[in-house]
Amino acid sequence: MHFHFVTLFPELIEAFMSSGVMGQGQKKSLLSYNSTNPREFTSDIHQSVDDRPFGGGDGMVMLAEPLAKAVDFCRQEEPETLVVYLSPQGQRWSDQKARALAERKPAHFTLVCGRYAGVDQRWIETHVDEEVSLGDFILSGGELAALAVADSLGRLVPGVLGNRASSEQDSFAQEQLLECPQFTRPREFRELPVPEFLLSGNHKDIEAKRRAVSLLRTRFLRPDLWQSQSRDEREFLQALSWALTLPETELRSLGLQAELPIPKKESYSS
Ligand SMILES: C[S@@+](CC[C@H](N)C(=O)[O-])C[C@H]1O[C@@H](n2cnc3c(N)ncnc32)[C@H](O)[C@@H]1O
Structure with a gap:
């Protein structure tokens, strides 16, 4: 190019x-x-x-x-x-x-x-x-x-990025969704943990949950993007009910705490 x-x-x-x-x-x-x-x-x-x-x-x-x-x-x-x-x-x-x-x-x-x-x-x-x-x-x-x-x-030219897959996982690439937030070491930063589901080693489960977070972040943070595609409301509701089981600190780590309809200061078991 x-x-x-x-x-x-x-x-x-x-x-x-x-x-x-x-x-x-x-x-x-x-x-x-x-x-x-x-x-x-x-x-x-x-x-x-x-x-x-x-x-x-x-x-x-x-x-x-x-x-x-x-x-x-x-x-x-x-x-x-x-x-x-x-x-x-x-x-x-x-x-x-x-x-x-x-x-x-x-x-x-x-x-x-x-x-x-x-x-x-x-x-x-x-x-x-x-x-x-x-x-x-x-x-x-x-x-x-x-x-x-x-x-x-x-960066979209094949081979320009070290890992071709990375531009396919970026925000907007898949169904106009925001990407799930990323985390690296340490496991805890300013009392905020890396969400437990990312540590399971179960890649299929991690992908499913990353997608759930993508759905929630897109719906709450970018309603314009959410409405730009036809969406499966059941998939969204499933993602929401899973997210409501997460500890408040994990929701905060995921940038979702302020968005979800949960009472502040209450914690949920995972
Ligand atoms: C000060 S701007 C001129 C703006 C012009 N008077 C107007 O109101 O449409 C000078 C140059 O900056 C570039 N530029 C300014 N804002 C831009 C934007 N939002 N997107 C792309 N180019 C922009 C354009 O090339 C433009 O010719």
Whole structure:
């Protein structure tokens, strides 16, 4: 999978893309990236990439022409690249969207980062395939958003993660459920124990109970995700009645204590 970043700040891209999972993916020759600066496509002595907005208003607007030439340059590298403009006005990025685009052929993405007050809309209309937003908030530039998109796509390429299964067990991967919380040593931290069911060694039982916790956390913490799928109410009720048998400290360890309809301070035997 290849990412071509169009950015006024290529050094921001370099630091992230050479570290962690993205860096490992490149060492394994599964991921690659390059950056193009729209300033390289300016014709005036100041290498201007922005100008004042027509109609007045605060801030500067990125010029259409350098962005257009930068995208044309990316298309020379791969004519069928998907040109994505990172924008707070775009479609909300999600795991579902990432998984759909990770299957795209060619796996070549041009990620264009805006700055200032944004870009000339006519460039969007003529050069952009998709507008993608990280959420309903404003960043100072598209680089963080472009890197988030690249990271969430790149980690889905088979072999990039050490253990292929791990992206399948992450939150959202299975039926839009939140993953069961994770624990490691010590067995007790600030009086909170590792839930007993994780210590049984019975992997079938552990998987069933992890799923029960996933159902409960999704239902209580993310009702929007819960409602996005058709759910088996009986399975949920079974999970709930099992959870109500857990000691209060274990419920707290699982991040469920505040969510379940139990009287505080009462403890249950396991
Ligand atoms: C300060 S913002 C401009 C926002 C623009 N004035 C508006 O209200 O739609 C500058 C750049 O940051 C990026 N950006 C800001 N918020 C973003 C978000 N939520 N998702 C993706 N990109 C974002 C875009 O590339 C944008 O061109």
